[in-house]
Amino acid sequence: xxxxxxxxxxxxxxxxxxxxxxxxxxxxxxxxxxxxxxxxxxxxxxxxxxxxxxxxxxxxxxxxxxxxxxxxxxxxxxxxxxxxxxxxxxxxxxxxxxxxxxxxxxxxxxxxxxxxxxxxxxxxxxxxxxxxxxxxxxxxxxxxxxxxxxxxxxxxxxxxxxxxxxxxxxxxxxxxxxxxxxxxxxxxxxxxxxxxxxxxxxxxx
Amino acid sequence: xxxxxxxxxxxxxxxxxxxxxxxxxxxxxxxxxxxxxxxxxxxxxxxxxxxxxxxxxxxxxxxxxxxxxxxxxxxxxxxxxxxxxxxxxxxxxxxxxxxxxxxxxxxxxxxxxxxxxxxxxxxxxxxxxxxxxxxxxxxxxxxxxxxxxxxxxxxxxxxxxxxxxxxxxxxxxxxxxxxxxxxxxxxxxxxxxxxxxxxxxxxxxxxxxxxxxxxxxxxxxxxxxxxxxxxxxxxxxxxxxxxxxxxxx
Numbered sequence: 528x529x530x531x532x533x534x535x536x537x538x539x540x541x542x543x544x545x546x547x548x549x550x551x552x553x554x555x556x557x558x559x560x561x562x563x564x565x566x567x568x569x570x571x572x573x574x575x576x577x578x579x580x581x582x583x584x585x586x587x588x589x590x591x592x593x594x595x596x597x598x599x600x601x602x603x604x605x606x607x608x609x610x611x612x613x614x615x616x617x618x619x620x621x622x623x624x625x626x627x628x629x630x631x632x633x634x635x636x637x638x639x640x641x642x643x644x645x646x647x648x649x650x651x652x653x654x655x656x657x658x659x660x661x662x663x664x665x666x667x668x669x670x671x672x673x674x675x676x677x678x679x680x681x682x683x684x685x686x687x688x689x690x691x692x693x694x695x696x697x698x699x700x701x702x703x704x705x706x707x708x709x710x711x712x713x714x715x716x717x718x719x720x721x722x723x724x725x726x727x728x729x730x731x732x
Numbered sequence: 733x734x735x736x737x738x739x740x741x742x743x744x745x746x747x748x749x750x751x752x753x754x755x756x757x758x759x760x761x762x763x764x765x766x767x768x769x770x771x772x773x774x775x776x777x778x779x780x781x782x783x784x785x786x787x788x789x790x791x792x793x794x795x796x797x798x799x800x801x802x803x804x805x806x807x808x809x810x811x812x813x814x815x816x817x818x819x820x821x822x823x824x825x826x827x828x829x830x831x832x833x834x835x836x837x838x839x840x841x842x843x844x845x846x847x848x849x850x851x852x853x854x855x856x857x858x859x860x861x862x863x864x865x866x867x868x869x870x871x872x873x874x875x876x877x878x879x880x881x882x883x884x885x886x887x888x889x890x891x892x893x894x895x896x897x898x899x900x901x902x903x904x905x906x907x908x909x910x911x912x913x914x915x916x917x918x919x920x921x922x923x924x925x926x927x928x929x930x931x932x933x934x935x936x937x938x939x940x941x942x943x944x945x946x947x948x949x950x951x952x953x954x955x956x957x958x959x960x961x962x963x964x965x966x967x968x969x970x971x972x973x974x975x976x977x978x979x980x981x
Binding site: 622692699 | 896897898899900902935936939940941942944945947948950951952958960961963964965966967968969971972974
C-alpha cells in the first residue's frame, strides 16, 4: 500500500528537527561560549580563536558539522515557515503566539546568519578581536548583531521546546509547561551571554 | 415578556461557490436560550433586523447536548458547538460564521468529508470482521481504559481542524483529531494488532509531522480531549517505529 511507505516529507521534517539540535544548537552553544571570552579581554578572545583555528580537520568539521546542517535547517525552515498558517491575530493564546515567533525569528535568523557570514567568515579579514570590533563599529552593525543574536537564541530555546515534543520526550501538559519555563530561562541566560560578549567588543571600539 | 432583544450578525453564503455576505438579525430574548434556539427563531420568522423578509439561515444540528458535533461553527471568533453556546454567557452582538477551513455548503453548513477521509486514512477502527468467530478479545487494563475513554469522546466536530494554523491550502495536514484517534485505537487491545498500519499512515502525506505545536487544538476542543498529549505520545511512537523498522530492514 502507498501509505505503508514512510513519506519523504516525514523524514525531511524529522531531519530538520534533529539537525536543529545536533549539531546546530550544539554549535551555537560553543560559538556563544567562545564569544564570551571577549569579556576577558582581547588577548583571551584571540587565544581562543587561535585554538579553534588550529583544530585538526577544520575544513571538514566546518563543512559537515556546521555549514551543511545549518544550510539544510535554514532552507527547509523557509519552506516550513511558508507552509505554516498564521492565525495568532484570531487566536492569541500564548503557544500560538510562540508558534508565530518561532517562524518569524527563524526567517530573521536565516537572513542574519547570511549577513553574519558575509561580514566575518567570508569577509576576507583575519578572524580575530579586531574583525568583530569593526563589525559592531556602526550603529547598524551593532544593533543587527544584538537583535540577530537574541532572535537566534529565542529560536534555539523555543525550538528545543518543540524538539522535546517532536521526539515524544515531554508528553503531558505539565511536562510541556515546565519545559516551556525552563527553555525561556535558557533564552534569557543565552541572550545575556550573547549580548555581554557583543558589548565587550563594542566597548573596545 | 421582556423587551430585550438578541442581536445576531451572521455570515451567510447561498451556494458553495457564491460570495459570502453578512446579515443582521434582532430576535426577542427568552431566558436560557442557546445559539440554536436563536437560529430556530430566525427560521420561524425569517426577517432581518430592518424587518425585511429573507431566506432562513441554514445550520446543522442533531443532539443539542454536545455529543454529536454537528453544530460546530465560529461563534464570536471561536470555533465551538452552537448548542452549548448559551446566549446569557455570550457578548452581544453575537457573530456567527461558518468554519471556513471546510468547504461551506450553505450559510453555517459545512462539508466535513475531509475529516472522515482522514479517519479512513489512519484506520480509526478496530477490525473484528472475519470468516469465523474470532472469540473475545484481550481485556483492557482499567488504568488505560480511563484515559482512553476521554479520547473516545471525540465527535469529529472539526473545531481543532478549524483552529489549527497548519491545516491550510499549503499543507495536507489531516488534523489533530485523527492523531488522537490513532492513539485511542492503538491503545485498544484488539486495535493494537494493527498499530503499525496506523503509525505508518501518520508518517504518510499530511501526517503527524505537519504539526507545528501551536496547541490551538487543545484550547478549542469542546470535549477537553488532551490532543497535544496524544500528538506528543504519537510523535514518540512514530519515531520509535520509524527507527525500529529501518533497523530491521
